Amino acid sequence: MTTPRETRLHILLVATEAAPLAKEGGIADVMGSLPIELAQLGHDVRLFLPRYGSIDPKRWGLTQTGCVRTVWMGGVDQTVEIWSTTLPRSLVPVYLLDHEPLFGRHKRLYLGQDQRDEQRRFLLFCRGLLEALPALDIVPDIIHLNDWQTAPCAAYLRTSHHHLLRQGRGRIVYTIHNLQYQGRWDPTILDESGLDRDRVFGPAGLEYWGDVNWMKAGISYADVVTTVSRRYAEEIQTLDYGWGLDELLTQRRSRLVGIPNGIDWDTWNPATDDDLPARYDAMSAAAGKAANRTAVRRAFQLPDDPSVPLVTMVTRLVDQKGLDLLQEIAPQLRALPLHLVVLGTGLPEYEALFRDLTATSDNIRAHIGFDVALSHRLYAAADFFLMPSAFEPGGLGQLIALRYGAVPVVRATGGLADTVTDIDADPVQGNGLSFVPYTAAALLETLNRALRLYGERERWPSLVARAMVYDSRWSASARAYADLYHRVLRLPITAA
Numbered sequence: 392m393t394t395p396r397e398t399r400l401h402i403l404l405v406a407t408e409a410a411p412l413a414k415e416g417g418i419a420d421v422m423g424s425l426p427i428e429l430a431q432l433g434h435d436v437r438l439f440l441p442r443y444g445s446i447d448p449k450r451w452g453l454t455q456t457g458c459v460r461t462v463w464m465g466g467v468d469q470t471v472e473i474w475s476t477t478l479p480r481s482l483v484p485v486y487l488l489d490h491e492p493l494f495g496r497h498k499r500l501y502l503g504q505d506q507r508d509e510q511r512r513f514l515l516f517c518r519g520l521l522e523a524l525p526a527l528d529i530v531p532d533i534i535h536l537n538d539w540q541t542a543p544c545a546a547y548l549r550t551s552h553h554h555l556l557r558q559g560r561g562r563i564v565y566t567i568h569n570l571q572y573q574g575r576w577d578p579t580i581l582d583e584s585g586l587d588r589d590r591v592f593g594p595a596g597l598e599y600w601g602d603v604n605w606m607k608a609g610i611s612y613a614d615v616v617t618t619v620s621r622r623y624a625e626e627i628q629t630l631d632y633g634w635g636l637d638e639l640l641t642q643r644r645s646r647l648v649g650i651p652n653g654i655d656w657d658t659w660n661p662a663t664d665d666d667l668p669a670r671y672d673a674m675s676a677a678a679g680k681a682a683n684r685t686a687v688r689r690a691f692q693l694p695d696d697p698s699v700p701l702v703t704m705v706t707r708l709v710d711q712k713g714l715d716l717l718q719e720i721a722p723q724l725r726a727l728p729l730h731l732v733v734l735g736t737g738l739p740e741y742e743a744l745f746r747d748l749t750a751t752s753d754n755i756r757a758h759i760g761f762d763v764a765l766s767h768r769l770y771a772a773a774d775f776f777l778m779p780s781a782f783e784p785g786g787l788g789q790l791i792a793l794r795y796g797a798v799p800v801v802r803a804t805g806g807l808a809d810t811v812t813d814i815d816a817d818p819v820q821g822n823g824l825s826f827v828p829y830t831a832a833a834l835l836e837t838l839n840r841a842l843r844l845y846g847e848r849e850r851w852p853s854l855v856a857r858a859m860v861y862d863s864r865w866s867a868s869a870r871a872y873a874d875l876y877h878r879v880l881r882l883p884i885t886a887a
């Protein structure tokens with residue numbers, strides 16, 4: 392589709408992950424797909440990422456742009472170099488900021504938000520990329536920032552780099568993918584940043600209880616703030632989900648928008664998925680999923696009994712994901728007629744929990760690690776996909792599960808509440824099972840409902856088919872972002 396010249400926007404997306412180049416969580420899937428979808432709508436879209444040591448330059452065809460910048464930070468001159476490539480299966484340019492000591496040397500994307508070096512890395516990333524824009528001839532109408540690590544761009548753009556906003560039509564969009572991670576640090580970091588402390592370190596800027604808070608900077612300085620589901624946009628204005636920023640978000644509610652995530656239907660397609668032992672579509676789901684389930688059970692040394700459903704999880708092993716509820720019902724889980732297979736990595740206590748359950752139970756297995764190919768096989772093999780999250784901004788796991796005909800069992804929060812409708816509450820439209828109170832009892836009761844549902848053999852195939860036709864494609868969401876960009880351009884310019 393093409394867009395008339397006057398409505399063609401120059402969009403710069405700034406992020407810390409984009410699949411398949413660098414991925415740890417859902418934001419990578421978003422940044423791997425959204426730019427391509429926006430480009431297909433006719434916009435000029437570019438993406439900026441850090442150049443992590445884990446990004447193989449040969450595999451991804453990285454080339455030098457010739458743009459080298461010296462940035463004064465932390466009392467010394469730091470040299471950054473910009474490399475480029477395109478997002479696979481597209482012509483969308485990706486620019487990668489290279490700084491060997493802070494990014495190249497690290498295979499992991501994040502060092503943990505409670506480290507000073509983590510602050511230094513992303514401050515340099517933000518300042519360095521802004522300084523590189525003129526040399527790269529990038530004059531954006533929209534600068535779309537994502538999560539705390541890229542929020543310093545907003546602080547620079549409202550102060551030392553305000554001239555960059557005036558060259559294009561210069562509006563800032565900030566997306567909260569997860570409000571929990573705020574990038575809080577003591578204000579001495581500002582001395583290293585090149586930011587004018589007097590201008591930014593106050594209640595209307597990035598100060599929060601005496602600390603620097605980059606998430607707050609993003610929310611305060613952006614023209615519009617978005618988050619990745621409508622429900623989460625509401626929830627974060629409340630004490631329970633606001634992580635201390637609920638009042639600020641409530642003040643900014645007229646500029647706060649929820650736009651749901653989609654998934655890439657080419658990457659996530661059981662009919663063409665090379666990672667699967669058996670490919671299938673909605674017509675052949677029963678046989679196809681059974682073959683995939685048999686393969687997973689064999690790999691995890693579980694008996695292949697079709698009367699016992701396979702429940703899977705693919706998740707970061709962190710508190711957010713409801714793992715404490717699973718821990719609480721572990722004794723009952725061992726006795727339920729189901730198999731649970733978990734793929735995940737994260738906090739040591741949860742890794743230990745699942746290792747222990749694998750060693751001591753007949754029906755629970757885990758693979759501790761990050762393995763994209765295995766994740767595809769677990770979505771395909773699953774009868775149910777479990778996400779009992781305490782909170783979930785958008786959630787991609789449940790969308791991928793639906794696409795692969797795995798019935799989601801979720802806690803009704805954030806994006807999970809927006810995308811999964813309980814089959815008992817709505818037998819006609821329902822596409823999964825959900826519970827509201829964040830309690831072990833509610834989770835257990837819902838797993839028991841899942842077992843009863845699985846026992847209804849005549850009803851089951853239609854439920855799998857209904858899951859598979861759920862429209863989670865990006866197109867509607869990409870159009871919502873494009874509409875928002877146009878709306879934000881009509882807003883008055885925010886003063887420096």
Ligand code: ADP
Nearest residue numbers: 416417706707735760761762763766786787788
């Ligand atoms: P979050 O962004 O909070 O991690 P989402 O559900 O939005 O949660 O996205 C998680 C994404 O990361 C999904 O694509 C999921 O398949 C993937 N993922 C999570 N953990 C793993 C893992 N251990 N191995 C492979 N993929 C994983």
